Amino acid sequence: MFLPVPLCGARAPVYHRPMISEHDAGSLIPPEEFPALSGKRLDALCRLAETIEVNGGDRGAPIRHMCALLGDRWTKLILLVLNAAAPLRYSELQRLIWRLGKDERPISQRMLTLRLRSLERDGLVDRNVQCVMPPHVEYSLSPLGQRLNAQSDRLINWIAEHREEFIAARRELPED
Amino acid sequence: MFLPVPLCGARAPVYHRPMISEHDAGSLIPPEEFPALSGKRLDALCRLAETIEVNGGDRGAPIRHMCALLGDRWTKLILLVLNAAAPLRYSELQRLIWRLGKDERPISQRMLTLRLRSLERDGLVDRNVQCVMPPHVEYSLSPLGQRLNAQSDRLINWIAEHREEFIAARRELPED
DNA sequence: CGGCATCCAGTCTGATACTG
DNA sequence: CAGTATCAGACTGGATGCCG
Numbered sequence: 001m002f003l004p005v006p007l008c009g010a011r012a013p014v015y016h017r018p019m020i021s022e023h024d025a026g027s028l029i030p031p032e033e034f035p036a037l038s039g040k041r042l043d044a045l046c047r048l049a050e051t052i053e054v055n056g057g058d059r060g061a062p063i064r065h066m067c068a069l070l071g072d073r074w075t076k077l078i079l080l081v082l083n084a085a086a087p088l089r090y091s092e093l094q095r096l097i098w099r100l101g102k103d104e105r106p107i108s109q110r111m112l113t114l115r116l117r118s119l120e121r122d123g124l125v126d127r128n129v130q131c132v133m134p135p136h137v138e139y140s141l142s143p144l145g146q147r148l149n150a151q152s153d154r155l156i157n158w159i160a161e162h163r164e165e166f167i168a169a170r171r172e173l174p175e176d
Numbered sequence: 177m178f179l180p181v182p183l184c185g186a187r188a189p190v191y192h193r194p195m196i197s198e199h200d201a202g203s204l205i206p207p208e209e210f211p212a213l214s215g216k217r218l219d220a221l222c223r224l225a226e227t228i229e230v231n232g233g234d235r236g237a238p239i240r241h242m243c244a245l246l247g248d249r250w251t252k253l254i255l256l257v258l259n260a261a262a263p264l265r266y267s268e269l270q271r272l273i274w275r276l277g278k279d280e281r282p283i284s285q286r287m288l289t290l291r292l293r294s295l296e297r298d299g300l301v302d303r304n305v306q307c308v309m310p311p312h313v314e315y316s317l318s319p320l321g322q323r324l325n326a327q328s329d330r331l332i333n334w335i336a337e338h339r340e341e342f343i344a345a346r347r348e349l350p351e352d
Numbered sequence: 353c354g355g356c357a358t359c360c361a362g363t364c365t366g367a368t369a370c371t372g
Numbered sequence: 373c374a375g376t377a378t379c380a381g382a383c384t385g386g387a388t389g390c391c392g
Binding site: 265266267285286289305309310311312313 | 353354355356
């Protein structure tokens, strides 16, 4: 299974979601249950229902997983550095992240290892071990990793261009 | 501060990252510390260093935050449903997520509330309360939320189109 | 109807020390 | 050099019960 966003334990209670034909709007969104929805809004929901598999549910897991990579504190930075200068050794990677990352703290060995292993399992990063003493290990981006990196840059650059808007849009909620 | 990716507690130890001119490649990536880097790779790293602020460090926080939203189990689904049929009441939203999400379990009240509050604080979702009895609360996307939604769809659709590749790229790591 | 308060298991992350 | 092992604090997310 592909479950990157871990479900919280619990002894898997059984939920009874009504089994419905996915292309039958009437049973997917029964009018009696959603009396307020009609016309354009109902149409839009039915169109969403046909494409939602890419975003919701288990089939959406790969998508959430890849997006979560970008939201992670270190992963996108690792991908960027590798993209710029791969192949890199473990310690080169660690020092470059420290130099380029503009973070107030370095990445811990533990985190770097965890993230690299995860990326390797996902097939986005290649690990090349030369069995010598002292050990020599090189990391680089796989072709798929390069392509994901390039695609995600487009969204990231868009967000970066609108950074001030995002910061300005933040509000304090009244707490009364 | 804008710290969506929470730093793990700890009493903020002080790290001494060397203060360097960001446009001085020699001091940013001192050759004696990275003897293996030269030529194209060094150039690429220096170019990365100039744009990294959008991705790394504190200034990258808004970006990671927005990406993390997409990686979250529920948030993108909430945005999609709101985009299709806003304004929606709390319970309509909850039921639509259950109907459309193809998840094996419904979103819990706690999570729906937390996610909506977070989106509201980020200025991506608007909350409209009518003080009547019983309460009537409507949620909708803010203009910024609509734009982020549209932009993120591009990345998400790209990942979805290559879903099989991502699944195929996954590997088991040898464990010895 | 639209929440909030509480509890609790599971997970994430960093610090530190040790190793082939 | 390139990690592994262990520990502990903080955070996540679901279940449940209560409230105006």
